[in-house]
Amino acid sequence: MRALTVVPRTGGSLAVSDxxxxxxxxxxxxxxxxxxxxxxxxxxxxxxxxxWAPPGRERLVIGHESLGRVRRAPSGSGFSPGDLVVGLVRRxxxxxxxxxxxxxxxxxxxxxxxxxxxxxxxxxxxxxxxxEPEYAVRLDPGLAEVGMLxxxxxxxxxxxxxxxxxxxxxxxxPRTALVTGAGPIGLLAALLGVQRGLDVHVLDRVTTGxxxxxxxxxxxxYHSGAFDEAVAGARPDVVIEATGAADVVFDAIATTAxxxxxxxxxxxxxxxxxxxxxxTLNREMVLENDVVVGSVNANTGHYATAAAALAEADxxxxxxxxxxxxxxDRFAEAFAHEEDxxxxxxxxxxx
Numbered sequence: 330m331r332a333l334t335v336v337p338r339t340g341g342s343l344a345v346s347d348x349x350x351x352x353x354x355x356x357x358x359x360x361x362x363x364x365x366x367x368x369x370x371x372x373x374x375x376x377x378x379x380x381w382a383p384p385g386r387e388r389l390v391i392g393h394e395s396l397g398r399v400r401r402a403p404s405g406s407g408f409s410p411g412d413l414v415v416g417l418v419r420r421x422x423x424x425x426x427x428x429x430x431x432x433x434x435x436x437x438x439x440x441x442x443x444x445x446x447x448x449x450x451x452x453x454x455x456x457x458x459x460x461e462p463e464y465a466v467r468l469d470p471g472l473a474e475v476g477m478l479x480x481x482x483x484x485x486x487x488x489x490x491x492x493x494x495x496x497x498x499x500x501x502x503p504r505t506a507l508v509t510g511a512g513p514i515g516l517l518a519a520l521l522g523v524q525r526g527l528d529v530h531v532l533d534r535v536t537t538g539x540x541x542x543x544x545x546x547x548x549x550x551y552h553s554g555a556f557d558e559a560v561a562g563a564r565p566d567v568v569i570e571a572t573g574a575a576d577v578v579f580d581a582i583a584t585t586a587x588x589x590x591x592x593x594x595x596x597x598x599x600x601x602x603x604x605x606x607x608x609t610l611n612r613e614m615v616l617e618n619d620v621v622v623g624s625v626n627a628n629t630g631h632y633a634t635a636a637a638a639l640a641e642a643d644x645x646x647x648x649x650x651x652x653x654x655x656x657x658d659r660f661a662e663a664f665a666h667e668e669d670x671x672x673x674x675x676x677x678x679x680x
Contacts, residue, residue: 332455333365333660333675334388340377343664345657346388353459358408359401360416360465362677364654365454366394366477367663368513370447375664381448392454392675393418393446396468396476406462413468415479416453416460419444419626435487435626444626454657456677466632469640475647477674478517482635483627485518485569488592489525490631491624492567495590499618503566503590504528509581510571511540511551513672514594516650518569521638523547527567532560532577538669539649546646556580564589571595579605587617592624 336342374380421429422441446452511533529549564586573595
């Protein structure tokens, strides 16, 4: 069968390769791959910046934003042939650490976790794949066009959960949320914020293209331009930061209302230096009981929350998040940036 593979840490090695059919164990699901989403992590792996091949192998099958349809399911698995499914990304470390032992492998303490399509396990960008039932999530049949959005939605489901957990240290009744960045993570974070009944504001640098309308059609408010001008006077209770831009990160931290919570989901590039008034920032955070928390990856519960959120969303709005659908044999197009891209998808079935 064909799969999209790369030699990790080797730029220019991304290619469609012939690989063996998956070896599904007696308790595994055998799944026909439908599509995978392409995100910044995939582009970093393709560029040679990141990634680890399975032990003893040179190439890694990439793709962690999965979507497939069950071809074969063992009796008692809870799945049936024809079910629409996604596979989880992370697997717990073998020790395991305390977090992994309690099913919270997204919070692994020792770094020995593995991740499909990223770290030591083949991903889902193949014409078929196998997955253990406990690491698969069934989707509503109505999500057949957009199910690959499940993984990024699970990331923001975790982010909102972290906000809830931090807020629960005392009385907390947020009303206003600011999302910085209108990429897939930002837009999905805004979706979940609107579903929570919050007054959601989204900040991004673009003024044209699909993003402003996508935000408006959620019932949220779109802002563009410099941070201080765009959100002048705003004092959000919650900020979901999805750009990873260092200056935006610190602006967001300084913007919240008292007892504000900033959840960082974007990863900043190393090496960029900015000047920060650390004393004032520290003073405000202490005197206002503010919190900054980082969040990445997701566990099984977050995927279940994401599945429910997507099923509740307007299907037509979700479809509009998909900018381009590129067949497997034209994969290079999916990794090339186009100005109005939101989410680009590589299709696997019938490629």
